[in-house]
Amino acid sequence: MNETADRVLGGCRIAVLLATAAIQLGLSLVRLNGTASWIAFTALAGVLVVAAWWVLRWKPVPRPVALAGAVVVLAASAVAVWTLPPDRLLGDEDWASGLAGWHLLVLLLDRPAVAMAALVLQMTLTFFRQIGSATADRSEIGSVVIVGLSVVAFQAATLALVRVVHRRAGEAAAASAERDRLVHRKALAEQREADQRSRFAGQLGATLPLLAGLADRTLDPRDAVVRERCALAATQLRRLFAENDDVPDPLVHEVSACVDLAERRGLTVTLAVSGEPAPVPTNVRRELTGPLMTALVAARSQARVSVLRTGDEIRIAAITDGEPATRPNGSGPVDVEWHAWGERSWMEAKWRSRPN
Structure with missing residues (x-):
């Protein structure tokens, strides 16, 4: 049961890893602007490469590596976000706010509670950047909050979907294993019954001449x-x-x-x-x-x-x-x-x- 469910979860890890790599290279690379952005981008890419060492071998990222990588992702996201003007957060130039969440999923997919907390913390850093700006008005703050919550909700839904698939795979594997056990037990019971009938027949066959001899008084x-x-x-x-x-x-x-x-x-x-x-x-x-x-x-x-x-x-x-x-x-x-x-x-x- 666990082996089948773990294989399904391993496939989900690889899918999230490939999707994150495609987003980072295809959508984020062209929006880099400045040294700080390049540093944050390189740090996120390094985290992805390190995580790929385990993910591509169908293994979860070890807990110490995952937690250390999550710290690096949060720091890189903060650097990229705080170098942008508040009015450009979650806009075309803000490549890090949404991308960092996918890196967190790659690292923490096997730890849903920690992953959810990291996603909320990462987006909270963006909100603080907006709220802490003296020039931000209520409409700008509201727009950032709405967009940020949409990004977090989508990533959280992806996390929940992966966990549901993992649980359903485990339940299906358990049901299949139980069916196999029942079939095996039935086969064993039938074999025991056949052996028992054969032994009884053999014993009765050896006893019948004795009973016949007693019945016809030859014994x-x-x-x-x-x-x-x-x-x-x-x-x-x-x-x-x-x-x-x-x-x-x-x-x-x-x-x-x-x-x-x-x-x-x-x-x-x-x-x-x-x-x-x-x-x-x-x-x-x-x-x-x-x-x-x-x-x-x-x-x-x-x-x-x-x-x-x-x-x-x-x-x-x-x-x-x-x-x-x-x-x-x-x-x-x-x-x-x-x-x-x-x-x-x-x-x-x-x-x-x-x-x-």
């Missing part, structure tokens, strides 16, 4: 192996449901889902978690919790589960009082170890976010 639910297969399928489905939940710590949430289902089967399970939550890709979480489900399904009465997070490493370990019939090995970035001590079984799944 005996009293068989320990069959019961383990049913428990494993139920745990896999429960973890799959948990995977789709929006929670601050998905890994611990999915581990807790596996533990919860084991407790529902009558097991006594203790869960210990240490370390700060860390982002873990979905496929890695599946690889970490897969061996845990197998270990919990094989447990007969109790299990101890721990989740350890240290630096760039995450470990999930389980100690159970049962030995699984099969020990799934890790795949991809997850390493899995199994050990047996008598009737106890120990499993650890390990993942490093930055492999050595």
Whole structure:
């Protein structure tokens, strides 16, 4: 959003710079008269060149440079104005009164409040020159005030227009960015939904033969192996449901889902978690919790589960009082170890976010 708005404002700066340069060279140069006028003209031209160093590179004039340049512009304008007779102010020979305001806009376009104050101050110097003249009458003072206010009003309107364009560009960019975010969120949601359907279909496809075997009585639910297969399928489905939940710590949430289902089967399970939550890709979480489900399904009465997070490493370990019939090995970035001590079984799944 800011980048687009800044580009628009940069284009406005260049347009004001070029317009000011055209006015100074095309309309003011031919009206110079006297050494003081040439000095003021040269000072204004120098300010314009210095400002162009930043403006033409699409950058705002730095604050110290802008303020110093504004002082030079006001001084040059005062010199040019006070060398003219009062009756010639804002006339054909008064090239500086209107031109100085455009130089102030080039310098202070990014600071509208300061720019407006500088424009008013610059024109006030012209009014003081007229009012301070003993020969000026009310009609002359009134004419100078009217013309001066017209010049300031036009320059102020230009300043306001540039700021409105800048604000509208920012709002349009923000609206466009919001539309892009909504489209991106919709695409992500659709992708997650498609992935979820695919995972559910795959899990159900693996579970259907088990259900069919139980239905046609080719599998005996009293068989320990069959019961383990049913428990494993139920745990896999429960973890799959948990995977789709929006929670601050998905890994611990999915581990807790596996533990919860084991407790529902009558097991006594203790869960210990240490370390700060860390982002873990979905496929890695599946690889970490897969061996845990197998270990919990094989447990007969109790299990101890721990989740350890240290630096760039995450470990999930389980100690159970049962030995699984099969020990799934890790795949991809997850390493899995199994050990047996008598009737106890120990499993650890390990993942490093930055492999050595």
